[in-house]
Amino acid sequence: RKEVEQDPGPFNVPEGATVAFNCTYSNSASQSFFWYRQDCRKEPKLLMSVYSSGNEDGRFTAQLNRASQYISLLIRDSKLSDSATYLCVCHSSASKIIFGSGTRLSIRP
C-alpha cells in the first residue's frame, strides 16, 4: 500500500459544478498536510495548507480527518482554469515528505 494515495482520475466535470477528492495517508505520525496544484509541464504550486479545524480559501475548502487518515479538497463553482492535477502532500515528524501521485481534474465548458 502506498503511503499517500489519491484517485488518479481524471475527474471530468462541467463548469460551475462542485467537485471533491480525497487523499488517504497511512502514516499516523503525519503532522502537516498541503494541497498543491500542478499544471501540465509546470512546477507544483501551493494551493492551500490543511489545518486540523479545516480551512477555506474562496471556492476551495480543505479538511483533515485524522481518525480516518485522509484529507479532502472541495472546489465549488469550478472554473475552466481549475483544470490541473492536484497533489496532496504529507509531512511526518521523521522528516519524511510524501507526495500523492495526483488527481487530474478537467473542467469542461
Next chain:
Amino acid sequence: DTAVSQTPKYLVTQMGNDKSIKCEQNLGHDTMYWYKQDSKKFLKIMFSYNNKELIINETVPNRFSPKSPDKAHLNLHINSLELGDSAVYFCASSQGLAGLSYEQYFGPGTRLTVT
C-alpha cells in the same frame, strides 16, 4: 525576480555521461530540496538540505550527489547517466526544516532525457 531558478531547463544527453543541474533560490529560505518526477507524474523527494547540511537522503543511487555551496544554492550532479534517469527534476525551497509545516516553492524543473 524568479524565486527558485534551475538551469538548464532541458538536458538531453547520452547514457554514461556525467551532468549537473543547478538550483538557486533568492527567498532567503533555509531548506532546499531535489525531487524527481517520472513519466507517471509521481513526485518523489531525493534530498533535502538545511543550511548546507544534509537532512533527507532518500534511497537514490549513489550516482546522484547533491552539493550545497551555500544555503541559497543546491546543485545536483549525476554520474554515469542511465535511461531510467530520464525524468523531470524539480528543485524546491522552504523557510524551515523539512518535515515541519512549511510550504515549498518549486523551481520550473529540468527535463532530463537520457538516450
